[in-house]
Amino acid sequence: MSGFKTFAVVGAGDIGRFILEELVRHIPDETVTSVVALTRSSVGYEDLKAQGIVFKTIDYSDPAGLLASLQGIDVVISAISGGGLLAQISLADAAKAAGIKHFVLFEYGNPTIGKTEGIFGLKNRVREHLLALDLPYSQFFTGAFADWFFDGRPEWAFDLPNGKAVVRGSGNAPISWTSSPDIARYIVYILTHLSPAEQKNTRFAMEGDRKTINQVLEEYQTRTGKKLDITYESKEFLEKQVEEHPDDFENGVIRRLFLEWENGQGQTGTPEEVNKYWPEFRPAKVVDVILRL
Ligand SMILES: NC(=O)c1ccc[n+]([C@@H]2O[C@H](COP(=O)([O-])OP(=O)(O)OC[C@H]3O[C@@H](n4cnc5c(N)ncnc54)[C@H](OP(=O)(O)O)[C@@H]3O)[C@@H](O)[C@H]2O)c1
Structure with a gap:
């Protein structure tokens, strides 16, 4: 087991809400002890709040506020939209200052390592920032x-x-191709089952x-x-x-x-690489x- 127990998901949109719901599913068996959603506005999300997910409002231009929001969190999972991609730079800086143990990069597509153009190039730039900060990260390549x-x-x-x-x-x-519920299941399985060293700066490929x-x-x-x-x-x-x-x-x-x-x-990877870390995964x-x- 990873020992990661407390999670913050940043952005509760298309993929973020599936990850939040999968995390709270593991509270009863104590694999997960707390789940917080960090969003720029906490209005709405009633279905998620009803499941016990606590929403905290964040402002990416307020480093002290970001730092305070991340206290006591083991893992930050970035699930913000393409338009907010570079907000991850201030998020990562705050995560490093807050002593976060692991950061899941905003990816959820095809491999972006070494890319220079468009949204793929921006995603790679954020990964390089995490490397420079020496903040352990992982990337989940999900396909479409x-x-x-x-x-x-x-x-x-x-x-x-x-x-x-x-x-x-x-x-x-x-x-x-992978469905959103399966993406969330694979991510939460890896985050809770593999050791921090196995997860550090690792790319995980999945495929339904x-x-x-x-x-x-x-x-x-x-x-x-x-x-x-x-x-x-x-x-x-x-x-x-x-x-x-x-x-x-x-x-x-x-x-x-x-x-x-x-x-x-x-x-997302070769047939041998995809779904490799969870043989029982049945997407x-x-x-x-x-x-x-
Ligand atoms: N492979 C695929 O088929 C596929 C499909 C969809 C998405 N994706 C990927 O999944 C990731 C997340 O996408 P998504 O569709 O889940 O996102 P989304 O639903 O469009 O947005 C997620 C959240 O991002 C926050 N956000 C939006 N604009 C922002 C900004 N300018 N600054 C900071 N935060 C902002 C919003 O939260 P608040 O306003 O509440 O803060 C929003 O709820 C991306 O990497 C995207 O490329 C992949």
């Missing part, structure tokens, strides 16, 4: 969130209930399934009997859009991600997740 990509968010263009999908790229690149987008859409059509209207954007179009508009969301983030996949960067398959949405 199976339940998030296909839940009908218009910007990702998989409108399966209405029979439409836009595939950016050929759709033939293998991609790692490995399939191309075309395979996912094909299986979905077979299992539902629905015919999808699928259109494609070429790799050349993606490259042009990313190059010409690197700073807008649609191109600098969305199409950049699809281009990474098209270029073979869509997997859901991507189309099973979609059919439950």
Whole structure:
């Protein structure tokens, strides 16, 4: 066991709320003793508060306030959004000052080590800051969130209930898919079961399934009997859009991600590396997740 018992999750959004809920599930067996959510506003989140999660309000421009919020915490889990990525620098500085034992970096995608461009480059920059601080960290590479990509968010263009999908790229690149509840389960298992030395500055790769987008859409059509209207954007179009508009969301983030996949960067690790630290982990398959949405 790690001996890590007290946890702060920073940001209670898409992935943060699943991690918070998984942590509180382990309070009855005393694997976890306390869970706090740190957010810029504590208004709302009634469902999480009802589960015993304490919310504390933080201000990233107030180092003394951040330091006070982190007292008595073993592990900080960063789950803030892309827009707040660099807020992790002040968070990490406060964590170091507060004597935090371990910091989970804001990742939850594909490997970013050594990357220099876009959100991937910023994530790598934050990791380098943790190294310079000598604050032990870990990174969880999850691949694409199976339940998030296909839940009908218009910007990702998989409108399966209405029979439409836009595939950016050929759709033939293998991609790692993991559902949000499985991501939370794997993270909490590692944080509570591996020793601090095993976790220090380690990258953990997980994967619920490995399939191309075309395979996912094909299986979905077979299992539902629905015919999808699928259109494609070429790799050349993606490259042009990313190059010409690197700073807008649609191109600098969305199409950049699809281009990474098209270029073979869509997997969290080798088949031997994924899920390696928890052999009993039984994550859901991507189309099973979609059919439950
Ligand atoms: N692989 C995938 O498929 C996938 C999908 C989604 C996300 N992700 C990754 O998961 C991570 C978390 O994303 P998410 O979707 O969970 O985030 P999110 O729900 O968009 O936001 C999480 C929290 O970040 C905080 N936040 C927002 N803007 C901020 C700012 N400017 N400064 C500081 N805090 C800010 C907000 O909390 P408060 O306002 O309450 O402080 C918000 O609740 C990111 O690394 C993202 O790249 C991956």
